[in-house]
Amino acid sequence: xxxxxxxxxxxxxxxxxxxxxxxxxxxxxxxxxxxxxxxxxxxxxxxxxxxxxxxxxxxxxxxxxxxxxxxxxxxxxxxxxxxxxxxxxxxxxxxxxxxxxxxxxxxxxxxxxxxxxxxxxxxxxxxxxxxxxxxxxxxxxxxxxxxxxxxxxxxxxxxxxxxxxxxxxxxxxxxxxxxxxxxxxxxxxxxxxxxxxxxxxxxxxxxxxxxxxxxxxxxxxxxxxxxxxxxxxxxxxxxxxxxxxxxxxxxxxxxxxxxxxxxxxxxxxxxxxxxxxxxxxxxxxxxxxxxxxxxxxxxxxxxxxxxxxxxxxxxxxxxxxxxxxxxxxxxxxxxxxxxxxxxxxxxxxxxxxxxxxxxxxxxxxxxxxxxxxxxxxxxxxxxxxxxxxxxxxxxxxxxxxxxxxxxxxxxxxxxxxxxxxxxxxxxxxxxxxxxxxxxxxxxxxxxxxxxxxxxxxxxxxxxxxxxxxxxxxxxxxxxxxxxxxxxxxxxxx
Numbered sequence: 001x002x003x004x005x006x007x008x009x010x011x012x013x014x015x016x017x018x019x020x021x022x023x024x025x026x027x028x029x030x031x032x033x034x035x036x037x038x039x040x041x042x043x044x045x046x047x048x049x050x051x052x053x054x055x056x057x058x059x060x061x062x063x064x065x066x067x068x069x070x071x072x073x074x075x076x077x078x079x080x081x082x083x084x085x086x087x088x089x090x091x092x093x094x095x096x097x098x099x100x101x102x103x104x105x106x107x108x109x110x111x112x113x114x115x116x117x118x119x120x121x122x123x124x125x126x127x128x129x130x131x132x133x134x135x136x137x138x139x140x141x142x143x144x145x146x147x148x149x150x151x152x153x154x155x156x157x158x159x160x161x162x163x164x165x166x167x168x169x170x171x172x173x174x175x176x177x178x179x180x181x182x183x184x185x186x187x188x189x190x191x192x193x194x195x196x197x198x199x200x201x202x203x204x205x206x207x208x209x210x211x212x213x214x215x216x217x218x219x220x221x222x223x224x225x226x227x228x229x230x231x232x233x234x235x236x237x238x239x240x241x242x243x244x245x246x247x248x249x250x251x252x253x254x255x256x257x258x259x260x261x262x263x264x265x266x267x268x269x270x271x272x273x274x275x276x277x278x279x280x281x282x283x284x285x286x287x288x289x290x291x292x293x294x295x296x297x298x299x300x301x302x303x304x305x306x307x308x309x310x311x312x313x314x315x316x317x318x319x320x321x322x323x324x325x326x327x328x329x330x331x332x333x334x335x336x337x338x339x340x341x342x343x344x345x346x347x348x349x350x351x352x353x354x355x356x357x358x359x360x361x362x363x364x365x366x367x368x369x370x371x372x373x374x375x376x377x378x379x380x381x382x383x384x385x386x387x388x389x390x391x392x393x394x395x396x397x398x399x400x401x402x403x404x405x406x407x408x409x410x411x412x413x414x415x416x417x418x419x420x421x422x423x424x425x426x427x428x429x430x431x432x433x434x435x436x437x438x439x440x441x442x443x444x445x446x447x448x449x450x451x452x453x454x455x456x457x458x459x460x461x462x463x464x465x466x467x468x469x470x471x472x473x474x475x476x477x478x479x480x481x482x483x484x485x486x487x488x489x490x491x492x493x
Contacts, residue, residue, distance in 0.1 A: 002071030005445050006062060006235070007437035008055060010080045010164050011243065012101065012265040013312065015054035017062040018437040019073075022450055024461035026434060027069065030061035037098065042105035042347060045098035048086050051164065052171055056230070063232060075448050076226065077239035077440030079246035080164040081265075082187045085139035087150065087212070088167065090158040093175060097147045099164070100139040103266075103305055103347040107138035108356045114138075119205065126192045126199050128277065128286030133348075133356050134303070136163060137189035141206050154209060161212040163188065165240045172237065174227035180214045181221065181240040182291035191216070193277070193288055193296065219245070219290040220447035239443035243436045244268040244301065245289055249443055250435030251404040252458040253289075254297075259400045261389075261427075262436065263409035266350075267307035267382055269389050271300045271398060282392035283352040290443070300398070302351040302389030306344040308409050310378045313346070320371050328412045331376040337480070339364040341384075341487040342377040352392040355492055363487040379415055383422040384484040390423050402426045406435040413466075421472035422480065431463040 004027065009016040016031040032054040037045040066073050083102035088095045100106070111131050114120070120131045129135055140161055144150050153159035162170065166180045185191040185198075190208065192199040198213050217223065223237040241249060244262060248270045251260040256274035261267065270289065277286050277298045289299035306313075311327060314320045321327060341363045343349075348356035362377070393400070405427045410416050420427045432438050442461060445451050451460075 002069055004066055004071050004073050005441040005450070006073045006076045007441040007444075008059060008076060008078045008168065009243070009434070009437040010051065010055055010078070010168060012081045012103075015051060015058050016437065017055075017058035018434055018441070019062045019066055020438065020441045022445065024432060024438055024442070026432065028062055028065040030058040032058055040106070042108070044101040044103040044347065046084070046101055048088070048095035048099050048167060051099065052168070055168060059231065073233070073235050074450065075236050075238040075444040077241070077444035078165050078168055078223075078237060079241050079243050079436050079440040080168070080184070082163060082184060082242040082244065083134060083136050084164050085136045085143070085161070086164065086167045087140065087143050087147075087159060087161050089153055090160050090175075093171065096149050096153065096159075097143050100142070102134055104139065105133045105348055105356050107133040107142050110138050110141070111356070123189060123202065126194065126202065127189050128186065128193050129189050130283070130285070130354055131189070132354060134350070135187060135189035137202070137206055137208070140208055144208065154212070157211060159212050160214070162214050166214045169223050169237060169240070172226045172230060173224040174230060177224035178214045179217055179223050181217055181219045182288045182296065183219055183242040183245040184240065185216045186288040187242055193286070193298075196296070218292055218294065220292055220443040222447075236448065238447035239440050241290065241440045241443060244270055245299070246439035247406055247436045248272065248289055248299065248439065250432070250437070250439030251406060251430065252462040253404065254454045254458060257398075257400070258404075260404040260406065260435070261386060263307050263382060263405065263407035265307065265309045267304035267386060267407070269302045269386070269403075271393065271400065273298045273300055278396065280392065280396050282395045283354055284389070284392055284396065285351070300393065300396070302392060304382070304385045304389065305347050305350045307382045308407070309346070310342070310344045310381065311409070313344070314375055314378055320375055324408065325411065327375055327379050328414045330372050331379050331414045334372055334376050337376055337380055338366070338369060338373050339483060340369055340373045340377045341483055342374065342381050343487050343491040344378065344381050345491055349491070351389055353492065358491050361487065361491045363490060364483070379412070380418065382409065382415070383419045384481070386419060387422050387481060390425065400425060402428055404428050404430065406430060406433055408433075416468045417471070420468040420470050421477060424470045424477065426470070427468045429465045429468070431465045
């Protein structure tokens with residue numbers, strides 16, 4: 001009988017289930033998009049019922065496919081959009097409010113108040129994070145203060161909080177397990193990455209009860225078994241990782257100094273720093289890359305809020321393209337950017353600026369600018385934002401000689417080459433682009449003994465597809481970057 005590992009990849013715009021064989025090859029994928037809700041300026045929400053429905057639909061499709069392939073699913077790994085916050089009724093399993101998405105900016109004012117109280121240094125030392133609406137903590141507080149039923153449920157000990165992984169584990173095990181892993185916990189701004197515990201001082205400052213928080217496990221661990229009534233089969237859930245950390249695992253970034261950059265809805269660069277926590281002087285985040293056998297491997301991370309989401313904006317809002325892959329030929333069709341820049345600060349700017357109040361801007365428009373110029377400018381903006389991240393790493397004394405890239409955007413060869421040109425570093429694209437799903441599937445396999453070591457995973461699974469080397473002259477590159485820096489300045493005024 002054939003044997004498979006299954007990954008649930010619950011992302012910002014869709015839920016996917018991917019079936020892998022034990023060599024890391026994709027055998028089947030099922031994917032369903034769900035609605036994005038924008039109730040007010042800067043607010044972003046998902047309906048938890050839609051998240052669950054799309055996930056279970058994708059999961060059942062893959063389970064059916066495995067049976068037609070006459071194979072057995074050995075284990076499930078879950079990877080998820082991080083920081084997105086759900087509170088639900090312990091008795092009914094129903095969410096008391098929509099999921100508040102990581103992109104949401106509604107708690108900006110409250111975050112400013114915390115900074116004025118001089119809390120940021122304390123929070124940063126304990127969690128590795130800046131005080132920002134991006135993280136789960138202030139989203140939890142907002143729901144507790146603004147959704148009436150939360151107080152009633154708290155009194156009766158029937159309120160639970162979780163990031164999306166926790167919510168899915170709860171649903172898949174029919175309420176038996178309220179758990180998360182160290183990587184997701186480290187993105188809440190409530191978890192002390194020094195002692196691996198929910199931080200009592202921070203919880204007290206924010207008036208968040210510890211009773212609603214999930215148990216925190218290793219990234220490869222026992223997270224329970226799927227309920228037969230819900231899924232049709234009992235399958236062990238053996239790994240959980242936040243999506244960016246999962247991509248680092250999928251790219252075999254196991255050595256200190258190895259780095260990957262994922263280009264999905266947002267873009268996220270993670271550098272493995274080993275057992276050492278590096279505190280950036282240039283506004284990068286210190287986070288947990290993964291935790292195995294009670295031991296943390298740390299990372300330095302830069303977060304870009306809008307990457308593929310900019311392509312979605314071109315498609316869904318401006319109606320300039322029909323499909324994401326159209327952007328490659330459109331960008332190629334222009335000789336240059338004609339001096340036009342888009343700074344896609346649709347929900348603020350992430351690293352290294354951390355300006356939740358910033359909003360998008362287009363600069364350099366002339367009578368000669370057309371819709372193709374705008375499309376190219378959006379694609380270019382992702383490379384410029386990446387330059388900002390890697391430049392911050394360089395200022396921190398970290399100089400990668402190659403960067404592994406993945407995510408939906410890197411299917412675009414033009415973008416990959418432009419990225420290498422702008423960041424001036426060799427980039428490597430793997431054969432399997434679904435590195436997020438692959439990473440958590442591999443850790444699920446590691447937990448159940450399919451893989452004996454991380455070294456074995458690296459040697460057996462990761463395969464290179466293409467290398468992109470910088471080809472742009474210093475003068476042209478510098479001119480492009482100066483145009484970008486000027487546009488960012490205008491955005492931040």
